[in-house]
Amino acid sequence: MSKLVDEVKKAGVFYIATSENDTPHVRPFGAIEEIDGKIYLVTGNTKAVFKQLAANPKVEFVGSYEDGSWIRVWGKVKQTNDIELKKKYLELRPTLQKIYKADDGIFEVLELENPNAEIHRGSEIIKL
Secondary structure, three states: OOHHHHHHHHHOOEEEEEEEOOEEEEEEEOOEEEEOOEEEEEEEOOOHHHHHHHHOOEEEEEEEOOOOOEEEEEEEEEEEOOHHHHHHHHHHOHHHHHOOOOOOOOEEEEEEEEEEEEEEEOOEEEEO
């Protein structure tokens, strides 16, 4: 697993920032996975966050650790319609199966392209 995914998972919940009509929006996410060397986030296409990311695929998110340090990740997302990838994601995150099905027409897997990340520990910044 990549260091980036491992670190975001350590934080647990992370908060994704998007914008719409020049207005920022932030919401909690809890699922990030690396599959076949690529990093993926998921959401439903009925949600505002999906529509905002479709209009502007630039994304940034942060998560914090128990010691007060935090991680910041940014990049672009790209939608994928690969049904096998959706199935694999749901196998890795079985709790999502209560909400989504791979072929329900709602479940979306978004690849995080060219991700950048930093961990902030006090005055120290660690680039991943």
